[in-house]
Amino acid sequence: MDYDREFVTGTVSLLILSLLGERAMYGYELLQEAERRSASEFQMKEGTIYPALHQMERAGWLAAEWRDSESGRPRKYYALTAKGRRQAASKKKQWAALSAAVRSIVGEANG
Amino acid sequence: MADATDRLTVDALIARIVRDSHLASDRERDALRRELADHFEDAAAAGASVGSDALARFGDSDDIADGFRRAYRRGRRTLYAAKVLAAAVAATLVALVIQLPLHLDVSARAIVVTPLYLLAVRVTVFAVLGAVAAWELDVDWLCTRLERDPVRLVVACLTLFTVLSAVHAYRGMQVPALRAFVGATTMVVVWASSLAILSRSDRVFLHLIGGDT
Numbered sequence: 006m007d008y009d010r011e012f013v014t015g016t017v018s019l020l021i022l023s024l025l026g027e028r029a030m031y032g033y034e035l036l037q038e039a040e041r042r043s044a045s046e047f048q049m050k051e052g053t054i055y056p057a058l059h060q061m062e063r064a065g066w067l068a069a070e071w072r073d074s075e076s077g078r079p080r081k082y083y084a085l086t087a088k089g090r091r092q093a094a095s096k097k098k099q100w101a102a103l104s105a106a107v108r109s110i111v112g113e114a115n116g
Numbered sequence: 117m118a119d120a121t122d123r124l125t126v127d128a129l130i131a132r133i134v135r136d137s138h139l140a141s142d143r144e145r146d147a148l149r150r151e152l153a154d155h156f157e158d159a160a161a162a163g164a165s166v167g168s169d170a171l172a173r174f175g176d177s178d179d180i181a182d183g184f185r186r187a188y189r190r191g192r193r194t195l196y197a198a199k200v201l202a203a204a205v206a207a208t209l210v211a212l213v214i215q216l217p218l219h220l221d222v223s224a225r226a227i228v229v230t231p232l233y234l235l236a237v238r239v240t241v242f243a244v245l246g247a248v249a250a251w252e253l254d255v256d257w258l259c260t261r262l263e264r265d266p267v268r269l270v271v272a273c274l275t276l277f278t279v280l281s282a283v284h285a286y287r288g289m290q291v292p293a294l295r296a297f298v299g300a301t302t303m304v305v306v307w308a309s310s311l312a313i314l315s316r317s318d319r320v321f322l323h324l325i326g327g328d329t
Contacts, residue, residue: 051173087255
């Protein structure tokens with residue numbers, strides 16, 4: 006499904022922080038994991054994840070290191086820092102409250 | 117032949133993004149080039165189609181380069197310093213306001229601030245700067261959002277109360293237990309409010325550098 010850009014804005018960082026909260030991943034792995042978990046419902050322009058990862062790394066939310074992937078090829082792995090974990094918790098809480106509020110309005114409107 | 121053409125197209129795309137991202141150092145440019153090349157290598161290994169489909173999935177190179185430019189733009193360090201300073205000032209002001217009601221003497225004809233407020237100001241500024249340092253240095257155990265963890269909140273209040281009482285006893289000060297407890301609780305509130313402000317300032321900072329995509 007194609008989503009309005011305004012819906013996606015702001016959720017990419019939440020998705021990245023949530024997925025990296027489970028384990029360190031590299032960019033393509035993150036995209037694959039997001040697509041797999043959403044049964045291919047969530048598809049973003051793949052290249053946009055990289056500026057987001059670099060911005061979060063520079064903000065101190067992520068730490069990056071080059072190491073061998075499962076295939077044996079070196080990849081740039083991103084992992085949450087302590088600050089990133091706190092931001093993930095904060096964003097998840099906000100998302101839960103916001104989505105519940107929107108659902109209550111949209112759900113009622115749909116009858 | 118098609119593979120070679122696709123490879124050239126992908127290489128050109130990567131070169132364009134790296135060039136237009138305006139990264140400052142060769143090391144950063146090389147790392148980005150390598151990371152983007154890995155992406156297409158992984159996509160090909162996963163059986164995804166290459167060529168125009170891969171480029172369409174990857175997105176607009178101008179948008180991507182723009183994202184990198186914002187992440188690495190000059191002045192980011194100044195912005196970061198401004199963020200830390202603004203957060204420290206805001207947290208200090210909020211902390212001083214929190215402390216104020218505890219140090220007002222309303223028994224006199226006019227409402228006056230008690231002499232102890234000066235001491236409270238010093239301790240409060242010290243605490244706020246400690247919170248800022250802990251936050252920016254990523255000292256995780258000091259940065260728990262206590263207001264979201266009732267057990268730790270109570271433990272923190274009781275611990276600080278114990279410390280304050282011990283300090284008062286050591287210095288021979290007669291401070292009622294209730295007042296010491298209120299003082300300890302207030303310091304915990306100051307700490308929690310400082311962390312909340314720092315967390316918000318981080319989000320604003322990331323938004324300013326274009327990270328909240």
